Amino acid sequence: MMGTLQKIVEEIGNNHSFLLTSHEGPDGDAVGSTLALASLLRKTGKEVYVYFRDPIPELYSFLPGVDAVFATIPDRDFDVAFVLDIGEVRRAGEEFCRFGRIGKTINVDHHLACESFGTHNLIDPSAAATGVLVFRIASVLGYCFDIETALCLYVAIITDTGSFRYSNANREAFVIAGEMIECGVNAWDVAEQLYENQPRKRLELLARCLPTLEVIKGGMAAAVTVTLDMYADTGADAELTDGFVNYPRSIKGVEVAIFFRQIEERRVKVGFRSKGKVNVAIFSAALGGGGHHNAAGCTVDGTLDEVKAKVYSLMDEVL
């Protein structure tokens, strides 16, 4: 691991222009770790271009550097591409996958089964977030954290650990968060931005979602659903469903929570969350998706009823 870190730091020293990207449907770790690395590289005198296939969710618009994120890649050469928190490189989007004007690719990730597609691959599933790996790179560089970079890293860690509640919230995650506080990050300001700043539409959507609760498999699993009609009723969009799956998971005795989210009349996104005893990546993999032990997802064609029947019978086989 140290060898790879050292090589990455050498690549940073030896190169000038950097293209940074992360996965489609970016979450707090994707945005936070990428913007932290962008900030760090810029402050080290490098030229940085940040590309995301999908727009950055409004929730993260308070992060420094979010204004310099682009949805297309310019037709020019880059010395190095950093790909962060990706799992599979195709999740960066077609435009990035087709783009060839890159000298070297550096893959920085903490997904259990991340592909080794990079020239260098810094992959460590024991890291609570990809932000942790960016911190390790910064440490070897001897980088002195400013508040902007610290804020991005703190958000990467707090969001991927569920505010330090998930099983990945290890000592390293707390130590780095503590260092970021030392650098001037205010925990309450961040919590307020992330959790006390929701649009009213989100609660109106949640109010329609919660009555769909199904407790199944003898109380071991529970599901909630959001339909296209609910978006139409509330004016909310899919971005605002983030966190809904935590409600079925919060039930006593439930080990697996499922979130069914209709994306077309005959197409449904299925998100799985585990409390730890069940590896939900098995379910998503069987349905053509990906993810971790505790969080996984896939997209399944069919009506809501058809998709639910498929998922529930799969769970009968596995559980």
Ligand SMILES: [Mn+2]
């Ligand atoms: Mn992550």
